[in-house]
Amino acid sequence: MIQVERLAELRHGQEADFFAQLFQKDLRLTRQGRPFFLLEFRDRTRNIAATIWEGSSHETACRDEWTVGHFYKIRGTFQETIHGGKIEIKRLRPVEDSDHESGFDPSDCQPSSEADTRELFDSVLDLVDQEIDTPELHSLVTTILETNRERIETLPGALHHHHAYAGGFLEHIYSVTQNVLYLLNTYRGQHPSLREPITRQLTIAGALLHDIGKLRELDGEVANTAYTAPGELIGHIILGRDLVRDTARELGLDLDAQWLLRLEHLVLSHQGTTANGSPKSPMTWEANLIYWADELDGNIFRLAKAYEQQDDGAPFVPKSNPFGRRVYRGDLPSQSENPS
Template structure:
């Protein structure tokens, strides 16, 4: 029985023209796939020749493809391909120490007729595995149940309510961690729950601390530490892009400004409480090279920093371990935000109880 390929030619059952999900290909497989261009970076070889490093993906796999300057695709890649565009690709799939790769044989933008072959844009949008409405309600409940300072509680809940759509839909980043729909909310809720645990633990450990560790401020800072990303990022089908203010100012200062703007309308908010909250936001990344102009100088800021850092890094490691691998390799590739190979262990050992 013959199959119709994506490019209009008739193919036998075992030929390269078979339509298959990109994420189901094994090394050496050749097939026709739908893919979203998620990233395009221009670079140069050692002898100065330009090329593009492109990232294509479906919902469950991200692959790289090098478009060299002598490739038949170079000119159209340079002039027409944009991140967020969908393509039909005939390719050969490979894996190496740099991660999943494809060699492109044919490629063109998708069109309306491709829906007859199973193309659906919504199938390419990764999202949190958790229920969005449930996460939002849980976050608000934590605020209501744990922030006793009424003006501070009002400030946090008002910011969440006024920005609910973005809070619920935005990714947490353009890449690296929680870079998918509702990733921002998933990350913030996780950071807040960790910060709540740490605040309770260290309030008990250091009961005579003077001034006492503020659980109110720790929770408020955890909830709002990344709120500037509502202005730093712009959600797109292929992920998140940076806005002009995101590139020129950054989410740390944008977040501090958001808190200041809302604080003006909150009657009775203590100026020192506001100052301490602003400090948590501007110091939560700890180091200048990570984006913070100042390191944590209060107990609350220190807890929020580490709650944020562990949540982001653990998600990076979990994502790397969760990537589909077609062999029993002991280590993942280094193609992850941590830039290290993660040890999986031998199959029989790793699965043993």
């Protein structure tokens, strides 16, 4: 019997059994028109590709039974290529209850936040209590958050970009909220138009709700590894505005309230421009602050990943990173060499 290994620890040329989540399955064609399935499997820290060709013994099962978001026990040979890891699949089956005895844990088969998401969610609710005094706005924000708590604690920030792991959504909205609080506290003394209490409260509410449409954009039935039909056809920005509006209506809040109009606007404008997907550009203090804070958090995350993408000790990171330019990280000592 082949020992069960961790996907992240497989070595070039090694044949092994391991557990993984099917993250993507795409039907493609070669230039000659030959169909094949391109698969992507993952665990907490590594993603690998696999190809199932027309006529393969796995073709029918891959097409009809292998489901994105599900977990599998796989036997195959691992190869390192210039494009990343690849597995030649020999056997594959869905995980079974007995696999827990062999070390299967679903949390090991998908990337996730290092934070305690329950504590982080509680911190978000504390911010709402501390910062939002308008009763109707407080009720709207807490209702949306608490109604969706279980989902929010495991939701990724995105499928492929920043914070693309379980709990990443919560990390992102908390960081954006901290960013806007810093901006508000720094500049309110210089600019009287930033001192309106409703501006501060709307900015906090918008920071927490700007991406809330991802609850409807990402498909929870397949562990948030794909988009729903509304997510594909409409997208999280409009879906988020609809969720805010629907909840306000269910709570009996005045849909003509000035603050509600401004809240809808900042959800619709938080990506800044139509080129970035926003139907409207930011036109209020709170909308602009959220746009800037959102961009900052996403870019800090991308830069951190650029620094980490090659652990070869080289002072420069190649320009094959989200910024499209080389990144200098310097000849820094290793962590073990740092003074205590």
